[in-house]
Amino acid sequence: AQSVTQPDIHITVSEGASLELRCNYSYGATPYLFWYVQSPGQGLQLLLKYFSGDTLVQGIKGFEAEFKRSQSSFNLRKPSVHWSDAAEYFCAVAITGFQKLVFGTGTRLLVSP
Amino acid sequence: DSGVTQTPKHLITATGQRVTLRCSPRSGDLSVYWYQQSLDQGLQFLIQYYNGEERAKGNILERFSAQQFPDLHSELNLSSLELGDSALYFCASSVAGTTGELFFGEGSRLTVL
Numbered sequence: 001a002q003s004v005t006q007p008d009i010h011i012t013v014s015e016g017a018s019l020e021l022r023c024n025y026s027y028g029a030t031p032y033l034f035w036y037v038q039s040p041g042q043g044l045q046l047l048l049k050y051f052s053g054d055t056l057v058q059g060i061k062g063f064e065a066e067f068k069r070s071q072s073s074f075n076l077r078k079p080s081v082h083w084s085d086a087a088e089y090f091c092a093v094a095i096t097g098f099q100k101l102v103f104g105t106g107t108r109l110l111v112s113p
Numbered sequence: 114d115s116g117v118t119q120t121p122k123h124l125i126t127a128t129g130q131r132v133t134l135r136c137s138p139r140s141g142d143l144s145v146y147w148y149q150q151s152l153d154q155g156l157q158f159l160i161q162y163y164n165g166e167e168r169a170k171g172n173i174l175e176r177f178s179a180q181q182f183p184d185l186h187s188e189l190n191l192s193s194l195e196l197g198d199s200a201l202y203f204c205a206s207s208v209a210g211t212t213g214e215l216f217f218g219e220g221s222r223l224t225v226l
Binding site for chain 2: 100101102
């Protein structure tokens with residue numbers, strides 16, 4: 001079955017430090033991959049998406065992600081974290097002709113001063 | 114503001130009761146998705162409608178039902194409520210019937226006592 005794994009439940013990063021959030025997927029065909037962010041009390045907002053082409057995709061708020069087919073991964077990165085980045089981050093894969101998203105369990109990012 | 118409106122924001126009810134959650138998609142979006150977010154299950158896809166028709170079904174219980182009306186708003190009906198139905202219910206919308214970028218509402222938090 002198609003699935004998305006986010007191995008880190010919580011991550012704490014110092015403000016100004018770099019960030020990498022891990023995402024691995026299991027899907028037989030070419031995946032369509034997404035990263036969403038959920039701030040406390042808010043809905044989910046799309047950060048970036050990968051459909052095809054360049055495996056390094058740029059998103060909003062300075063985030064980027066790299067698709068690595070050989071590793072079945074789509075890790076999210078940011079070179080310098082800001083306190084406002086503290087939130088929960090969800091990786092997702094689109095399946096069945098794009099008709100629904102399957103989400104990972106999320107990674108909660110804490111930013112320390 | 115994603116443009117997706119969900120009401121009510123909070124709802125407290127008792128076991129065995131029935132509730133209706135309402136969603137107004139972004140202007141122009143034909144597709145509506147319902148997701149359930151709980152601590153133990155994470156984000157679970159429930160159901161998708163496109164222009165009034167059911168398009169995809171996920172882990173939706175038989176006690177739950179949904180519909181999309183001609184004006185494109187959608188309602189999720191939850192009946193015979195159980196304690197385990199306590200969760201955050203998100204509605205999302207997208208432009209076409211396929212999954213690209215989903216725009217999420219802020220959710221309806223249901224507490225079943």
